[in-house]
Amino acid sequence: MIDRLAWAALAxxxxxxxxxxxxxxLIxxxxxxxPGDGSxxxxxxxxxxxxxxxxxxLWAAAVPGVRRAASVITAVSMLSFLILWQGAGRPAALRSIAVADLVGLVPLGLALWRAWR
Incomplete structure (x- = not known):
């Protein structure tokens, strides 16, 4: 149950x-x-x-066999953004994204621990 909640939170x-x-x-x-910007x-x-x-x-929430791979991919996504954001001087325009990822480190840590224990 706790695994499913962690994965649902990450989703x-x-x-x-x-x-x-x-x-x-939304972009x-x-x-x-x-919309006209190249980015x-x-x-x-x-x-x-x-x-x-x-x-x-969501797949990892339902199928334990994919949790290890899902935890690595999700961790790379979240941690790489936080590292890049920090390296760029923590731009204020992206602070809300960084906060979401920082909050997400809690369920990510749980998901990683449970997938790799």
Missing amino acids: LIHALPALALFNPA SRLYGVA FLLLHHRAALFACIVILC
């Missing part, structure tokens, strides 16, 4: 940026990037990758 954390795949207007609201396409693609992470987390 939820990634759901909003994943929704930008289907509602590109402007989440990241402050206008918009990259962020739209990023939303597709987040959709994959949501699917993977």
Whole structure:
């Protein structure tokens, strides 16, 4: 039960940026990037990758056999953003994303521990 809750929390954390795949207007609201900006396409693609992470987390919630791989992929996604954000001087425009990932470290830590114990 606790495993499923941790994976569901991780899926939820990634759901909003994943929704930008289907509602590109969210890209402007989440990241402050206008549709004509060259970065918009990259962020739209990023939303597709987040959709994959949501699917993977939901799959891990249901199927214990995928939890190790899912934990590594989810950890790389979350930790790499936090490291890059820190290295970029912690830009205020991306603070809410960093906070979401920081909060997500709790269920991620639990998921990692339970998958690899």
